[in-house]
Amino acid sequence: MFVHRNYPSNFVACIRPTQKQGLCYNLSGCMGTILLQRGDGMELVEKVKQLPSESGVYIFKDVAGEIIYVGKAKNLRSRVRSYFGEAAAAEQAKVEAIQRLAVDLEYILTATEVEALLLEGQLIKKHRPRYNVLLKDDKDYPYIKIDLASDFPRLEVARKLGRDKARYFGPYPNAGVVNDTLKLAKKLFPLRTCSDFRGKSRPCLNFHIRRCLAPCQGGVSPQAYRSLVDQAILFLEGRHQELEAKLHAEMAEAADNLNFEKAAELRDQLSALAKLTTPQRIVTNQRWNLDVLAVAAGAELAAAQLLKVRGGKVLGNEYRGFEQPELADIGEAVSAFIRDYYAEASLLPREILVSQLPEDASALEEWLSSLRQGPVSLRVPLRGEKRMLLDMAKANLASHMEADLREQQENREQGKAVLEQLAQALGLERLPFRMECYDISHFQGSQTVASMVVFEHGRPARQEYRRFKIRDITGPDDFASMAQVIRRRFEAAREGREGFNRLPGLVVVDGGKGQLSAALEELQAIGYAEISIVSLAKREEEVFVPGKSAPLILEREDPALKLLQQIRDEAHRFAISYHRRLRAKETLVSELEGIPGVGPARRTALLRAFGSIQNLRDKDVAEIAAVPGMTWPAAEEVHKWFRKKK
Helix, strand or coil, rough: CCCCCCCCEEEEEECCCCCCCCCCCCCCCCCCCCECCCCCCCCCHHHHHHCCCCCEEEECCCCCCCCCHHHEEECCCHHHHHCCCCCHHHHHHHHHHHHHHEEEEEEEECCCCHHHHHHHHHHHHHHHCCCCCCCCCCCCCCCECCCCCCCCEEEEEEEECCCCCCCCEECCCCEEEEEEEHHHHHCCCCCCCCCCCCCCCCCCCHHHHCCCCCCHHHCCCCHHHHHHHHHHHHHHHHHHHHHHHHHHHHHHHHHHCCCCHHHHHHHHHHHHHHHCCCCEECCCCCCCCCEEEEEECCCEEEEEEEEEECCEEEEEEEEEEEECCCHHHHHHHHHHHHHHHHHHHCCCCEEEEEECCCCCCHHHHHHHHHHHHCCCCCEECCCHHHHHHHHHHHHHHHHHHHHHHHHHHHHHHHHHHHHHHHHHHHHCCCCCEEEEEEEEEEEEEEEEEEEEEECCCCCCCCHCCCEEEEECCCCCCHHHHHHHHHHHHHHHHCCCCCCCCCCCCCEECCCCCCHHHHHHHHHHCCCCCCEEEEEEEEECCCEECCCCCCCCCCCCCHHHHHHHHHHHHHHHHHHHHHHHHHHHHHHHHHHHHHCCCCCCCHHHHHHHHHCHHHHCCCCCCCHHHHCCCCCCCHHHHHHHHHHHHC
């Protein structure tokens, strides 16, 4: 096997009996070319024996080339070989799936175990492999932002951490918690709330009700305003004792200087702070600043509970569920939560109490310590007050999980009732517990794609969604495109391919009679004529059923119609978002052709970095040059190219 390395020590080697060329996964700015020669046809188990005994990340793929699992290891050979021996009970389901499905293996060597930890997280987040422990609700959690680059910053909500001079606090579990926190902060600190405060002819209402010091009118100096900002930062960090001490000191100083009006304001601020923080539950007389993480898994649900203890008080808690609970290993789930949560957290405590130490605890501690720029330890407390804190987190977790299971049961019952109505309306013999909907998206026949959206028990099963690029069809032919996607999906089922081997009770096609006929013909040809199929036309919301000349018209408020509309709209959203992404890539690549010094590799790198023409057009030379693989002269050429086009 030959590996061409034009990049640092981090590299990819692919164990596959075919020739491959690709890009190195981007770690620490590395972007290198992989050149792999034809293998010798050895079985995967034999090839595993040739893995290096170094730290890195390993990637299992199935026969379709899909990533099914990403893992890290201090010793790649030892760790990967364990998948082909006796599996531990906690990992039995995952190991059996990998043994059954994995046909390809890639690995990435890293300099340290910590680098492996970070790269593993990046790859899991990007590819969401079906056999990794994944947190639910992969969304952007809100933060509170203070832009310290401004002379008069305000408290505002942000959805992502920016690479700027601002301070970010969070992430918070939801917008409600953010709003409550902002409400408290605004009562304590009279910071401006307006987005644009310059050039105003008179102060706003907040000034008159003593909620703002009117920087727009020169009512406060930048220095005095910054003092308020520093106080707000202490409050948002949960350092209430420090804030109280600071306010007491400032009040005493104001009184000594005979500034009794200022002293009275600070007294009122202290009183408000005491009232606002009193309801927070004191869990220990020790003024500890630490996080407490409990993780549990059952047959139907796996979840984590995080308590944030600051100054001996619980200042916040967060409950998060994991996908595919049947695969959840507690140690791996603890590691996944810590890696995902603290990668975006603005504040890290010195100590994190956990219900179980993961295998990679030392690597996690090293990484967390580097983020905090100070020591961070992971511990399982066995006795004393810290054990009581962990027990409290476990009790909260059990309560939340019980409520979750009740809600799941209620949703199943409600879903079953709607499915019964749908089955009755369509004349189905069995309830369609699994429904699949297909939609086609294109622009005048170019970049034609299809989506497959899955609902189980009447609710979206997003991990089951699939998308397809339509091949070898010229022009806008929705009928042929629909036939192709149905053929490919059910041929995959007939071959037993993972991800396609579960059959639906009902297929829904977005469109009218033409789309329905094309899909039905393919189902029958492949040998799945027994699967029920209908189409839903958008204009009049007509339901077309095979063998019936007239469409079925359901009442607008009929729950059965609403379910069909929901899955159809979701399939349309999924298809069009994929189509737009492909078009954006195509546009960017074509726009970059002809720029001196920018060949295919650099076009790909720019595409990965910026994603669209508009994003690239707005960047300066330094930002373009920072893209892996770019040089300063090439960046100047790109920048010049877009200036000419303006």
